[in-house]
Amino acid sequence: MVYVYSNFAYMIITLAVAVTIIITTLHYIVIGASKVPLRANNQVIQRFSLAERVLHWIRMLSFIIVSASGTYLIFREGGKNIGMLHSINGILFLAMSLTILILWYKQYTFTEYDRDWLRYLGGYLSKEHGSHPAGKFNAGQKIFFWLTMVFTGILSITGSILMKSKISQVSVNESVLAVHGISAVFVIVLVMGHVYLSLVANPGTWRVLVSGKVTKEWVDYHHPRWGIDSKKSKIKI
Template identity: 25%
Template sequence: MRQPITRLALGAAGLFATAFAALAQVNPTANSVQEGALMEALQSGQSVTGRISIPDSGASVLIDPSGRTWASLHTGTLQWITIIAVLGMLALLVAFYLYRGRVRVEAGFSGRKILRFNIIDRFAHWLLATTFIILALTGLNLILGRALLLPLIGEGAFGTLSAWGKIAHNYLAWPFMAALIMVFVLWVAHNIPNRLDLEWIKQAGGLLQKNVHPPARKFNAGQKIIFWSVIIGGALLSWTGIMLLFPGEAGPGTGWQFYQVIHAVVSAVMVAIILAHIYIGSLGMEGAFDAMGNGEVDENWAREHHSLWVEEKLGRDAAKSPPPRARATPAE
């Protein structure tokens, strides 16, 4: 028979071992968010954060209520802004075409050509144009693709298209920015607003009536509006786009959401403006495309749309080529 003191010692040792084993285990519910508290936070629109051991404080956010505001903006308001901008401009262009038809060269083609844009101008323009068009289509896919394209082409094709579209969007942004800088440097001197522009605007550039041709230098007021929209809009898209490419720079939460909203709204406005530009630079105005096609325009087209520029240009060209010298008389 064991002594009572030995039994007491064995009992104490057993108790100590059990307590030690319990302490060594991780308590799975200690310090974690209880389900009820989580649901309450979700319903009251609070943000839910956890504990992290890395320096990026943004990574501790589990649920950010501003994300839901952004999601509804993204799937609602931004989609509508984009649809209204694009369809609104297309409707305006159809109305303009029905009212005015194609803007013709009223004096007819003269057959004499004037160089309007050299190869460097045209390279910059087409680099800007092609990259912008692809960026616009791939960007529109992000805003409207799921609603409009997915039901038409199915999940597989939409997934592949969107994945390639995202890569194209991220990489073509760089040549777009390079072309934007080129276009700015090449044409800014011709796009400073002046008094002539007011007269051009008063007469709506002669676009609404036949036989009205307000005077203009190399770029008329309408083109200056296109130029500055492209430069300012393009700069805003570049800045917000870089912030979205490198979200670490934009800061957590609302930072990148703010840039995303600005990026989407500016894109919608720019797409609408560029639709008008493409129409008037191709189908809408006879003789206009040549300026960016082979660089040469018909003299009568130039006289009707850029009368002062033609005078300057012809004057300069004449000054450059001196009159033929009188033939020397051979000595007798």
């Protein structure tokens, strides 16, 4: 793995991004987008609070900068400034991820009906789509959340080892670099899938990041158990 990454890192990232674009495009052509888009009118249910939206925006922007600068460093031996930009945004991304983890991890704990959602992959492989059991977040979103947290941990540990070796002028440990790079590619692919699902396959869902509100029709279709769960735990939605 170390040999392959050291010599073909630029190929690995290019291939991973290209394959993800091909798969999502094919999905859009063959299966298509959700039939229940989130329209602008009747947005009466609060899905994301202001804090959730602000933290997501900072996490999202720091991720874009950290992955763009990281990719630049793969293709060109970067100058000090790009390295610095990469490290600062990496730390910001870690700080946002930890805050989100501490504040909201409970929303991402698995429940029994998540199994049913997973059995049909939420209908994402069928043209009919159909509504499948999901609370505030479906099983796919929960898996995505936990994977991003695990990989943020791996990236932060390996990243800080690499940063230390740069500062103390010790030669970069190739195996740490390989783990860092391959984990980064994995997270980039995951986030590309997340962006496809939130912007393209589920039209209008971007509104959650702006107003934080959704329509009842959208909730009934995508997260039918959300209201039921909230009543049980006496959380207002």
